[in-house]
Amino acid sequence: MEKIWVFRMMILFSIILFCSYALEHPLYKPLNLYVYEGKEYYLNNFVVNKKLGPNVYEVRSKYGNQSAIVRINSVLQKGQMVSFFGYVNDGVLIAKKYHIHDYPNFPVYFSFLALPLLFFVFIKEWRENRRFPRA
Amino acid sequence: MPDWVTHICFGYLIACLMNARVRPVILGSVLPDLSKLFMIFTHFLDHFKVLNFFLPFHTIFGSLLSGALISSFFKHWKETYLMIIIGLLSHFALDSLLYPFGNLNEFFYPLFTFETHGFIWSDSYLPAMVSIPIAGLVWLKRRFSSNTVF
Numbered sequence: 001m002e003k004i005w006v007f008r009m010m011i012l013f014s015i016i017l018f019c020s021y022a023l024e025h026p027l028y029k030p031l032n033l034y035v036y037e038g039k040e041y042y043l044n045n046f047v048v049n050k051k052l053g054p055n056v057y058e059v060r061s062k063y064g065n066q067s068a069i070v071r072i073n074s075v076l077q078k079g080q081m082v083s084f085f086g087y088v089n090d091g092v093l094i095a096k097k098y099h100i101h102d103y104p105n106f107p108v109y110f111s112f113l114a115l116p117l118l119f120f121v122f123i124k125e126w127r128e129n130r131r132f133p134r135a
Numbered sequence: 136m137p138d139w140v141t142h143i144c145f146g147y148l149i150a151c152l153m154n155a156r157v158r159p160v161i162l163g164s165v166l167p168d169l170s171k172l173f174m175i176f177t178h179f180l181d182h183f184k185v186l187n188f189f190l191p192f193h194t195i196f197g198s199l200l201s202g203a204l205i206s207s208f209f210k211h212w213k214e215t216y217l218m219i220i221i222g223l224l225s226h227f228a229l230d231s232l233l234y235p236f237g238n239l240n241e242f243f244y245p246l247f248t249f250e251t252h253g254f255i256w257s258d259s260y261l262p263a264m265v266s267i268p269i270a271g272l273v274w275l276k277r278r279f280s281s282n283t284v285f
Contacts (some may be wrong), residue, residue, distance in 0.1 A: 004207060007207060008204060008207050011200055011203050011204045011207070012204060014200050015191070015197065015200050015201060015204070018191040018196065018197055018200065019188050019189070019190075019191050019197075020188075021191075021245065022187045022188060022190045022191050022244070022245070023184060023187050023188045025245065026183060026187040027187060027190060027239070027241055027244055027248065028183055028186050028187055028190070028239075029183065030183065042234075042236040042237045042238070044234055044236065044238060044257075045257070063173075063174070063177050063182055063186075064177070064182035064183065064186070065182070083234075083236055083256070084236070085236035085237065097236065099235070099236070099256060101256065101258050102258075103258050103260065104258050105258070106138065106258045106259075106260055107137060107138040107257055107258055108138075108174075110138040110139075110140055110260075110263065111138045111139035111140065111168075113139075113140055114138070114139035114140045114142075114143055114165070115139075117143065118139070118143070118161070118162070118165060121158045121161050121162065122158075122162060124158060125158040125159065125162070125209070126208075126209075129209045129210050129211060129215065130208065130209060130210060131207075131208055131209060131210050131212070
């Protein structure tokens with residue numbers, strides 16, 4: 001086996017090792033607002049699921065099926081994606097500030113435009129600068 | 136994340152400013168978003184396992200490793216790797232401007248994490264509206280002053 005392939009396998013092994021480490025020592029855990037009791041906290045990109053009472057809403061995360069209860073002095077519509085900032089009281093986020101995301105999927109859809117460009121750039125770089133050019 | 140078009144434009148501008156090779160910088164400027172592969176697998180597997188598994192690609196150490204792997208396929212790998220690192224840094228610089236209400240910054244995981252308060256929302260089209268015309272003008276200027284496309 002060529003030395004370069006040994007190097008690549010080592011790097012690949014390191015990446016897999018790092019990913020496994022992150023799996024064993026997770027940074028992102030299921031949301032539990034009671035952990036932040038009395039402290040300021042934020043919820044980014046949560047979708048309004050239903051109205052539980054006057055000014056009280058249940059919100060759900062875009063991924064992961066997590067939910068939280070938010071009290072806010074404003075009227076929200078079901079399906080709106082909102083970010084909240086406030087303090088936690090009895091497991092409920094009392095929102096001081098909020099931001100309604102008008103175009104929540106903009107970065108994902110707009111990023112698809114970059115894919116052909118990236119493909120073009122990669123192919124061009126590969127043709128001109130690959131390690132073992134064709135004879 | 137800001138959209139990839141913004142990342143590419145920002146990386147392109149930095150490469151032009153530094154008079155560096157543009158293509159590896161562009162590749163590096165989107166490389167950390169390999170972590171967004173979790174969006175595909177989260178529909179089939181446990182969300183938190185998938186999210187945490189792909190997290191290292193969006194850290195400095197993980198992206199340095201993936202950059203090393205990619206640059207090993209190129210002839211002038213040291214130079215390519217350096218350009219990819221410039222792209223990576225431009226990506227992290229842009230991402231650190233996000234989330235005005237605060238967000239967990241995982242760039243230095245597993246050493247430490249901290250919370251940052253940026254000033255741009257992730258779905259804002261403002262960065263794209265600013266960076267695309269500037270990058271377009273610079274590209275046109277370079278295109279007509281030399282024969283390079285990228």
